[in-house]
Amino acid sequence: MASQQKGENMNKEEIIKSMEKGIYYFINLYKIPQVDKEDVYQQCIVKILTSLEEFDPKKGKLDGFLMARIRGVVKEWVRKNNKKPLLVEDFYIVDENSPEKVLENGIIMEEEYQRLKMAIEKLPPMQHKVITLKYFYNLSMSEIAVFLGIHYSTVAKYHQRGLQRLRKLMK
Known part of the structure; x- marks a missing residue:
């Protein structure tokens, strides 16, 4: 607008x-x-x-x-409404067998999450937006297309290329 x-x-x-x-x-x-x-x-x-x-x-x-x-x-x-927003940071896998394992898994997940966040920041702007909207905000590809004002196939290309680049960055 x-x-x-x-x-x-x-x-x-x-x-x-x-x-x-x-x-x-x-x-x-x-x-x-x-x-x-x-x-x-x-x-x-x-x-x-x-x-x-x-x-x-x-x-x-x-x-x-x-x-x-x-x-x-x-x-x-x-x-x-006392409802906490469910953002990506709220999801952790918990191994309930032992407190030590839970703590260890939590630390590992936090380190991996930070690595992923840093890798996403290195993506080109449109790939960054598409990946963030798709995986952090759970928007569908068509919702992303409407939100960004671009065609669905363009969103799919940015998504595919963003994932490929993330795989390389995370190695």
């Missing part, structure tokens, strides 16, 4: 439509349960509408301003 200077003639419906991808991005990022997604979506729409009056074009672009507000709504919903 263009900045407010370019988009002053946009009506509220167009603004909401342009922010839809961002709303679903944060809803999926924070793993909002399916039964609650519509409620959170509606809260985001209300926040967009109430925030339009507060926007000052001298301070930046409208889309960045609204994305921050949308993220705040989703994070607030998670806090109010």
Whole structure:
């Protein structure tokens, strides 16, 4: 979406439509349960509408301003519902046989996770985005295509090349 200077003639419906991808991005990022997604979506729409009056074009672009507000709504919903967001960092394999083994496995996994994170940071920007959205935020390839505004096959190519490069970097 263009900045407010370019988009002053946009009506509220167009603004909401342009922010839809961002709303679903944060809803999926924070793993909002399916039964609650519509409620959170509606809260985001209300926040967009109430925030339009507060926007000052001298301070930046409208889309960045609204994305921050949308993220705040989703994070607030998670806090109010005492539901911790399920991000990748929350998943650890636990061997319950012995405390020593659990600690050892946790340390090894953390080291591997840090190596993987560093390798992902070395990827070209689009490969980095696709890999991150796919594996850290659990978006499907088609969702990634919509979010990034590129064709599905392009996403598949970035994904394939990113995985190949990661394999080389992790050796």
